[in-house]
Amino acid sequence: MDSEAVDAGAVVLSARRISKSFSGVQVLFSVNFDLRAGEIHALMGENGAGKSTLVKILSGFEQPTSGEIILDGNPVKLPPNGAAEALGIVIIHQELNLAEHLTVTESLFLGREVTRFGVLDRKYMRSEARRVLDLLGSHVDENALISTLSIADKQMVEIAKAISRDARVVFMDEPTAVLSREETNFLFRQVRKLRDQGTSFVFVSHKLDEVMELTDRVTVLRDGQWIKTSPTSILDGESIAQLMVGRELSKLYPAKREPNVDEEIMLSVDALSTGYVREASFEVRKGEILGFSGMIGSGRTELMEAVAGLRSRASGEVIIRGEAVPSGDVHAANRRGLAYMTKDRKSKGLLLNSRMTANLTLQSLEKHGKLGYLSPASEASALERARRRFDIRVRDGNVVAGRMSGGNQQKLLLAKVMETEPEIIIIDEPTRGIDVGTKQQIYHFISALARDGRAIIVVSSEMPEVIGLCTRVAVMREGRIVGMLEGEEISEQEIMRYAAGLKKKAVA
Amino acid sequence: MSVNEETRAIRRRTWRDIDLRAVAPFAALVLLLILGAIVNPNFIGITNLANVATRSAFIAIIAVGATFVISSGDLDLSVGSMVAFVASLMILFMNSGVIADPALMLTAAVLFTVIAGALCGLANGLITTVGRIEPFIATLGTMGIYRGLTTWLSQGGAITLREPELQEMYRPAYFGSILGMPVPIAVILAVTGVAAFILYRTRYGRHVVAVGSNSDVARYSGIPVNRVRTIAFVIQGLCVAIAVLLYVPRLGSTSATTGILWELQAITAVVVGGTALKGGAGRVWGTICGAFILELVGNIMLLSNFISEYLIGAIQGAIIIIAMLVQRSLVRKS
Numbered sequence: 147m148d149s150e151a152v153d154a155g156a157v158v159l160s161a162r163r164i165s166k167s168f169s170g171v172q173v174l175f176s177v178n179f180d181l182r183a184g185e186i187h188a189l190m191g192e193n194g195a196g197k198s199t200l201v202k203i204l205s206g207f208e209q210p211t212s213g214e215i216i217l218d219g220n221p222v223k224l225p226p227n228g229a230a231e232a233l234g235i236v237i238i239h240q241e242l243n244l245a246e247h248l249t250v251t252e253s254l255f256l257g258r259e260v261t262r263f264g265v266l267d268r269k270y271m272r273s274e275a276r277r278v279l280d281l282l283g284s285h286v287d288e289n290a291l292i293s294t295l296s297i298a299d300k301q302m303v304e305i306a307k308a309i310s311r312d313a314r315v316v317f318m319d320e321p322t323a324v325l326s327r328e329e330t331n332f333l334f335r336q337v338r339k340l341r342d343q344g345t346s347f348v349f350v351s352h353k354l355d356e357v358m359e360l361t362d363r364v365t366v367l368r369d370g371q372w373i374k375t376s377p378t379s380i381l382d383g384e385s386i387a388q389l390m391v392g393r394e395l396s397k398l399y400p401a402k403r404e405p406n407v408d409e410e411i412m413l414s415v416d417a418l419s420t421g422y423v424r425e426a427s428f429e430v431r432k433g434e435i436l437g438f439s440g441m442i443g444s445g446r447t448e449l450m451e452a453v454a455g456l457r458s459r460a461s462g463e464v465i466i467r468g469e470a471v472p473s474g475d476v477h478a479a480n481r482r483g484l485a486y487m488t489k490d491r492k493s494k495g496l497l498l499n500s501r502m503t504a505n506l507t508l509q510s511l512e513k514h515g516k517l518g519y520l521s522p523a524s525e526a527s528a529l530e531r532a533r534r535r536f537d538i539r540v541r542d543g544n545v546v547a548g549r550m551s552g553g554n555q556q557k558l559l560l561a562k563v564m565e566t567e568p569e570i571i572i573i574d575e576p577t578r579g580i581d582v583g584t585k586q587q588i589y590h591f592i593s594a595l596a597r598d599g600r601a602i603i604v605v606s607s608e609m610p611e612v613i614g615l616c617t618r619v620a621v622m623r624e625g626r627i628v629g630m631l632e633g634e635e636i637s638e639q640e641i642m643r644y645a646a647g648l649k650k651k652a653v654a
Numbered sequence: 655m656s657v658n659e660e661t662r663a664i665r666r667r668t669w670r671d672i673d674l675r676a677v678a679p680f681a682a683l684v685l686l687l688i689l690g691a692i693v694n695p696n697f698i699g700i701t702n703l704a705n706v707a708t709r710s711a712f713i714a715i716i717a718v719g720a721t722f723v724i725s726s727g728d729l730d731l732s733v734g735s736m737v738a739f740v741a742s743l744m745i746l747f748m749n750s751g752v753i754a755d756p757a758l759m760l761t762a763a764v765l766f767t768v769i770a771g772a773l774c775g776l777a778n779g780l781i782t783t784v785g786r787i788e789p790f791i792a793t794l795g796t797m798g799i800y801r802g803l804t805t806w807l808s809q810g811g812a813i814t815l816r817e818p819e820l821q822e823m824y825r826p827a828y829f830g831s832i833l834g835m836p837v838p839i840a841v842i843l844a845v846t847g848v849a850a851f852i853l854y855r856t857r858y859g860r861h862v863v864a865v866g867s868n869s870d871v872a873r874y875s876g877i878p879v880n881r882v883r884t885i886a887f888v889i890q891g892l893c894v895a896i897a898v899l900l901y902v903p904r905l906g907s908t909s910a911t912t913g914i915l916w917e918l919q920a921i922t923a924v925v926v927g928g929t930a931l932k933g934g935a936g937r938v939w940g941t942i943c944g945a946f947i948l949e950l951v952g953n954i955m956l957l958s959n960f961i962s963e964y965l966i967g968a969i970q971g972a973i974i975i976i977a978m979l980v981q982r983s984l985v986r987k988s
Binding site for chain 1: 935
């Protein structure tokens, strides 16, 4: 870490004893927060700790119930709905706010187009866009359509937009959730560069390693209260996690348990190919947790969707407990006891406008009545069971799924998939965007399911997760399974070697 | 973010146990009834109201079918033309005289009509799902086709039921009454009851709502999305057939202009009733309420002396806009 960055700059933006209530329920309790010029400040806490509320208050999207916001030493009332941009305060949202059909230049100048004699001065805007992108060291073409860009490039455009508006304070809400490792590294380089030029960043993330790597200071919130602010260099991941959870984190991952070599083979995939995936073969035994690692875009999800019948395959066989399953037939796979849990819980997993019950039973409605009739009592008791089994904590049982926290949504999605009583479960990104406490719970659920004799496949971009949970790990690269690691071989370096294409071995 | 979400949930529980959007159309209906009573004392009489309800039967029954199609995220513009087409087929069938016995003939004609309606709906469904054409365009096409076929069958004129004996036997299906209730009202209640049961209490109904609210989630949950959508179109066709069964005995004739603009009235009834046009939430009883409101407004205008009844179309247009504005403001509050 550069030492000059840790040197205290002047405080740009600060919160003084901010409290916030939503219709009588207090969610922030007299929180203090300082952001210095030229620092990257991590804001950490479990889901529901109040991070997002604090970010919204500091950017004008919500007004505090009490307390004050100080900008450059003066108390201010931030204008609502993004008008704080004029003061140099910008949020980069998790869901990017770019119109897909505009070009990069048009996006950068949206709402403040430069004109000459009333006509758009496109030449000037293009050169200005180029200048800002060059400043960031980005190679994005200023004339490209937003829809043709990768997510990382879109994020870069958002940052360029912030820069071109002379942002001094940039809030980033989980910017790396959808980025691959290289994309993340690139983003971090740009952020550091801007930091060195005096821009301040607030970095909200669940990824401890990234916080350790990138940030200068960390503020931890828990249950709406300020817990600690401290330079990142004197903390380690374990201590931040403890501050967030407020209790000693017992081991994050449950003990591994290897299945017997002569256990029944539950799922066997033979030379499966789709448009992108080539000749993938693997087997999972009863009681085993098999991991799938690899870069984003290496074809893991496509392979799993083909195995689950959500996508048809060009060639190859999927054999579930000795029986071949036809291509592209979700029902056939489901009936034989295979279930796939999507990584995209908001747009493919849950009906956000429906209540928990409708979501929970959607995949298993035939269990709740005869001849198509649904029994409300049977569904209600299923919900009761699922809430207890998966510890889904909501204060109002009638809340719609879209209003639940990420962790509870993920538990509900897991419960929904488990309602089909599968014997083979493919879990794609089991813990995306959820807090440490819930992660730990989900790891224990997965491990318990395996101990009960189910076969489990965990697809994850978080290497510690795959390493911590799985007894065997397949690594994919460019649509192929390039490595199958076991036991002592399973390590971050080894996985990386295969994922990056430095090492390759024939997989039987 | 999540604290925010959960506190909102708390607020919902404290002052919003009932869904305002579901109640709004019924509140509007009560207001209209009061308004009508003030305008003209005859209005609130049971005879007048029964008349209004009877006249709303066609749109109400078609709109029940439209509730399924719209809830599953599609749209059917062809229903008005379909009424004309199916009714023409029915009369032509009865005029053909293939069966001598009138009672048997009538039974066969009813069966024939139901099948014809279902097939018309199936055609819409298959064009939309298998053909992967936007429902708006697909049914715009069949709207033209059904209308054109009707015009061709009638050679631009009218198709009239010729057999007097058959006519006499069939008349009570519209003009008769069951337990003191006009038959059309009884049919509305029966159709709506069955539809509500299907939509709220069966697996298929749950699938319709899931497909309409997010077809990706439905697909990943193993729901056969295209089958669900196609069946919704078939249900729409069946509802059209039932409306035709009531329509034919009323006038005993159809023409190329039968059912013109009924599709818009049906969609209006569905939307006024609180069903979201973008899919994902169906309210069958609200739909009936919406159809009744449309007819009631016309009735009030007829009975009052200060608004010309020629403005009915404009008022109905205004109603749909107001209904959308009210719905949206209720969503915001929640």
